[in-house]
Amino acid sequence: MPTKPNNDAPVIQIRDVSKVYEMGDGTIQVRALDGVSINIHDGEYVAIIGASGSGKSTLMNIIGCLDVPTSGTYHIDGQAVETMSNNRLADIRSRKVGFVFQTHNLLPRLTALANVELPMMYGHWPNRRKRAEDALNLVNLGDRMDHRPTELSGGQQQRVGIARALVKEPSVLLADEPTGNLDTANTAEILNIISDLNHENGITVIVVTHERDVAARADRIITLSDGQVISDETKPSPLMTKGELEGV
Amino acid sequence: MSPLDIIRTSIYSLTANRLRAALALLGIVLGVCSVITLMSIGRGSTDRITELIQGLGSNLLTVIPSGDPLTLTDVDALRDPLYTPSIKAVAPQIGTFGTIHIDNNTTQAAITGVTPEFLNVRNLEMGTGTFIGTPHVESLSEVVVLGAQVSEDLFGNQDPTGAEVRINGRQFRVVGVLASQTGFGSLDDQALIPITTAYYRLSGQRTPGGDISVDQISVQARDVESVDQAIEEIETVLRLSHRITDADDFTVFNQQEILDTFEETNQTLVVFLGTVAGISLLVGGIGIMNIMLVSVTERTREIGIRQAMGAKRRDIVAQFVTEAVFLTFGGGIIGVIAGLTLATAIDGRFLIGTEWSTRVTSNIPVIALIVSIAVGLFFGIYPAVRAARLNPIEALRYE
Ligand SMILES: Nc1ncnc2c1ncn2[C@@H]1O[C@H](COP(=O)(O)OP(=O)(O)OP(=O)(O)O)[C@@H](O)[C@H]1O
Ligand SMILES: [Mg+2]
Numbered sequence: 001m002p003t004k005p006n007n008d009a010p011v012i013q014i015r016d017v018s019k020v021y022e023m024g025d026g027t028i029q030v031r032a033l034d035g036v037s038i039n040i041h042d043g044e045y046v047a048i049i050g051a052s053g054s055g056k057s058t059l060m061n062i063i064g065c066l067d068v069p070t071s072g073t074y075h076i077d078g079q080a081v082e083t084m085s086n087n088r089l090a091d092i093r094s095r096k097v098g099f100v101f102q103t104h105n106l107l108p109r110l111t112a113l114a115n116v117e118l119p120m121m122y123g124h125w126p127n128r129r130k131r132a133e134d135a136l137n138l139v140n141l142g143d144r145m146d147h148r149p150t151e152l153s154g155g156q157q158q159r160v161g162i163a164r165a166l167v168k169e170p171s172v173l174l175a176d177e178p179t180g181n182l183d184t185a186n187t188a189e190i191l192n193i194i195s196d197l198n199h200e201n202g203i204t205v206i207v208v209t210h211e212r213d214v215a216a217r218a219d220r221i222i223t224l225s226d227g228q229v230i231s232d233e234t235k236p237s238p239l240m241t242k243g244e245l246e247g248v
Numbered sequence: 249m250s251p252l253d254i255i256r257t258s259i260y261s262l263t264a265n266r267l268r269a270a271l272a273l274l275g276i277v278l279g280v281c282s283v284i285t286l287m288s289i290g291r292g293s294t295d296r297i298t299e300l301i302q303g304l305g306s307n308l309l310t311v312i313p314s315g316d317p318l319t320l321t322d323v324d325a326l327r328d329p330l331y332t333p334s335i336k337a338v339a340p341q342i343g344t345f346g347t348i349h350i351d352n353n354t355t356q357a358a359i360t361g362v363t364p365e366f367l368n369v370r371n372l373e374m375g376t377g378t379f380i381g382t383p384h385v386e387s388l389s390e391v392v393v394l395g396a397q398v399s400e401d402l403f404g405n406q407d408p409t410g411a412e413v414r415i416n417g418r419q420f421r422v423v424g425v426l427a428s429q430t431g432f433g434s435l436d437d438q439a440l441i442p443i444t445t446a447y448y449r450l451s452g453q454r455t456p457g458g459d460i461s462v463d464q465i466s467v468q469a470r471d472v473e474s475v476d477q478a479i480e481e482i483e484t485v486l487r488l489s490h491r492i493t494d495a496d497d498f499t500v501f502n503q504q505e506i507l508d509t510f511e512e513t514n515q516t517l518v519v520f521l522g523t524v525a526g527i528s529l530l531v532g533g534i535g536i537m538n539i540m541l542v543s544v545t546e547r548t549r550e551i552g553i554r555q556a557m558g559a560k561r562r563d564i565v566a567q568f569v570t571e572a573v574f575l576t577f578g579g580g581i582i583g584v585i586a587g588l589t590l591a592t593a594i595d596g597r598f599l600i601g602t603e604w605s606t607r608v609t610s611n612i613p614v615i616a617l618i619v620s621i622a623v624g625l626f627f628g629i630y631p632a633v634r635a636a637r638l639n640p641i642e643a644l645r646y647e
Contacts, residue, residue: 087562106553
């Protein structure tokens with residue numbers, strides 16, 4: 001699998017997408033996304049940054065097939081999402097994309113292990129338990145498998161959410177502020193895991209973040225402001241040093 | 249989502265709110281319990297009525313006058329095998345009331361004048377002594393056969409055979425006592441005397457022609473198949489002897505018809521009881537729907553998370569319907585156990601002034617269980633579909 005942007009058809013192709021929220025009786029309109037066009041190719045590592053309320057989560061939800069745009073088109077693997085049946089969308093959520101939520105969205109009454117098994121249950125995976133244990137070990141939660149979300153710290157909950165997204169080996173990993181609640185050591189560890197998935201397994205990664213050093217891991221940084229893409233930069237060379245990067 | 253996963257998920261969700269599940273279950277338990285109990289009572293009473301009426305004797309037809317009186321001449325005509333080949337025996341009777349006493353013991357009884365055929369036609373058995381014989385009838389003998397209750401009232405546990413009693417002031421000799429009968433038309437509270445004695449000695453009425461008029465003629469057909477034929481023969485003979493051209497002055501009752509009428513009436517009762525019980529089951533079902541709707545609203549976020557994890561609509565529907573069916577099926581099982589226990593407990597007991605008889609047939613619980621599953625499916629579908637229709641992102645944002 002290619003690990004760098006290529007000229008093949010993009011995995012994710014967003015054309016002039018807008019998302020308008022109507023409030024009250026339609027009197028107030030919020031343009032969460034306003035004519036966004038982005039292409040993301042297989043194997044890319046993309047960071048999306050922007051001020052709070054700039055539409056980052058809204059964009060991620062659309063990419064993850066959890067929400068639909070008000071206007072514009074979105075193709076995933078060349079297929080128009082607008083024309084897909086509910087079952088097909090569920091299939092994409094189940095197999096194609098792994099989603100790490102800004103708010104962890106764990107099922108409160110299930111243990112960490114059962115939460116991680118959940119997507120595999122809907123995708124009819126074999127060896128669910130073993131895979132879930134491996135995923136939890138990967139995020140350093142091997143000793144917390146039988147804890148429920150309320151018995152875990154915020155950072156631990158976030159890591160369960162990451163394990164749940166990783167466990168099904170998605171071809172696209174969507175992470176909305178995956179390290180928001182983590183300390184430096186844990187952040188570095190999670191970022192390493194994500195980088196490895198990108199470099200070694202060729203998984204396409206899209207990360208929303210506020211933090212510069214998180215964004216710095218990505219090959220491409222897209223900046224949103226008021227629902228519009230104001231910059232879309234690809235790093236000149238993967239061989240750039242950290243010092244050089246900070247100078248950019 | 250595999251069936252095992254669906255079941256596991258549903259059980260897990262139900263156990264999370266045990267009290268609520270138990271309360272929802274209760275409605276179904278009560279519904280199923282009342283269905284089982286009422287159906288068993290219905291079956292039990294049908295059985296009892298059938299048993300009672302069949303106790304009257306087999307292939308029994310009853311002729312009663314509905315205009316001109318029936319007479320012993322009619323009885324003789326009916327006995328002629330040339331005209332009535334399908335009739336086995338004919339037993340006329342005259343009824344009157346009387347006071348029977350010995351020494352200072354007195355009891356009221358229906359006094360019935362009969363012929364020897366009465367014993368077999370009415371399927372009677374003797375307790376002690378003998379029945380009224382032909383010589384008794386011919387010589388207007390003052391002999392009496394007592395019903396079991398009458399005998400007990402007058403003589404207690406002693407055998408009264410050979411004792412003398414006074415009926416309306418006349419002296420009668422007891423020749424026998426009938427075995428006690430349970431059943432419709434039981435003769436326990438009657439005393440039987442020869443029909444001629446009843447006519448000439450006890451009752452005063454006379455027919456214009458000097459013939460003996462009778463109140464009722466019991467006719468025994470040869471067998472079940474010849475009952476209809478026997479009815480035709482009776483009608484032909486009586487129409488001829490009464491010279492009837494238009495409306496009959498007598499009525500023939502068929503025991504089977506009486507039985508059918510009773511069973512029909514009872515069937516109506518059973519259906520009515522079943523409907524009442526069914527309504528309570530329906531109310532239970534609505535309770536389940538209510539609980540499930542509340543549950544769907546409460547668990548909106550859970551549904552959103554499951555959808556985000558790849559649950560299809562059918563997975564969500566399956567989960568919620570299975571929860572509803574578990575509730576109703578569980579309620580059904582408890583209801584069946586409670587209903588069977590209740591039906592067995594009241595069987596043969598005297599409660600609220602009635603003797604209850606119940607019969608539990610194996611198909612009642614099976615039907616009740618199937619119905620309770622159906623109730624779960626029916627009332628669980630709507631909440632489940634509402635759950636599955638939720639938009640994933642809105643569900644995830646739900647607070
Ligand atoms: N369901 C909704 N109804 C109305 N407005 C909404 C809804 N969801 C989001 N918005 C609005 O859309 C805009 C973009 O929201 P979004 O959650 O995408 O921001 P964000 O960039 O993820 O912010 P943050 O960094 O704080 O998470 C915001 O102004 C928000 O108020
Ligand atoms: Mg956000």
